[in-house]
Amino acid sequence: MDAVLTAMVEEKIGPGDRNRLLIQTAKEHLRFDYALALRSPAVALHLALKALNVKDGQAVIISALSPRFYLQVIEDLRLTPLYCDVSFEFPCMTKDMIEKTIDSKPSGLEVCAVVVHHTLGFLPDIASITELGLPVIEDISQSVGNCIKIADNKESLSDKPVEEKKNEAAVNNEETVKINGVFCILGLEERDMLTSGGGALLFAMNKRDGSSLRNYSNLADEYCLPDINAALAVVQFKEVQRNIIKRREICNVYTQASLRSRHKRFISLSDDNYNYYSFSMVLETGLKDVIAYAKKKEIIVESALANSIAAAGLCENCTVSNSLVLRTVLFPLYPRLRSQDVERVSRLIMTLP
DSSP, X not given: OHXXXXXXXXXXXXXXXXHHHHHHHHHHHHXXXXXXXXXXXXXXXXXXXXXXXXXXXXXXXXXXXXXXHHHHHHHHTTOEEEEEOOOSSOSSOOHHHHHHHHHTSOTTOXXXXXXXXXXXXXXXXXXXXXXXXXXXXXXXXTTGGGGSXXXXXXXXXXXXXXXHHXXXXXXXXXXXXXXXXXXXXXXXXXXXXXXXXXXXXXXXXXXXXXXXXXXXXXXOGGGBOOHHHHHHHHHHHHHHHHHHHHHHHHHHHHHHHHTTSSSBOOOOSSTTOBOOSOEEEEOSSOHHHHHHHHHXXXXXXXXXXXXXXXXXXXXXXXXXXHHHHHHEEEEOOOTTOXXXXXXXXXXXXXXXX
């Protein structure tokens, strides 16, 4: 609140010093080469595809569980979307699933890129996907915590000397950054892992790819993130360590409760592969009964994939994705959730119909 109010009382709240501070702050965590702070993830995806020099009529492979704005951006660039299904165990695209999508595409249609969304905070195996030889754009809006070292205890939050903290952060980040795409999108929207109330970072990890983004360094202010939003995003980055530790504690309670439920959870590809963005469950039945049951307990349970392309009924051949849209729910999970509310939600999970 203080950061936002300070930005509001200054004469200029549009893109300026705080926009640049956000990029520098994010760089300390994610160690990229170059970034743009933009008004929305849609603008970020648009520029990322343009930077790949895509041509009219080419195809872009996206997951059926990707956000709906992907489709609008792809169509605006006169590209063709190719929808890729997922599995019941893991909500992101895999190399095998992408290969099947390529094999089934219309003859003569050229694929120019793959946009990989880290759905519900799960981290796909990007290294194997890049073996396909296609440019990859990663969307880490829901999985950004995977790129930041999280301590096993709260020792890292103690009053260590500033220089010691900086050195420790640098080493930790260098060990844990797992971004292999040509470009990376970090959304800052309301439902993303970090939020500025709206906006996104578009960045490249190395100088070669960063040089492509530098061609857009003189964008009009209307495309760039305003300082009032950037001020909030800077605070989010500074609090990310503490917030993810708290999310992990809550998630551990929910996980124990879920072991007593007949409903299932997605499986991570590895133990260090989840950032506690959300707590999702795949129901044996539909959403309606569970949402109604939770409402009686005065707890809000939401459809996890309501904003996806599949939820819009546009992916007839992606049968698994269509099924997950109808059966995947999210339970309340955010850092400032009170302990008594965590207990109430865990009891709900154990007693789901």
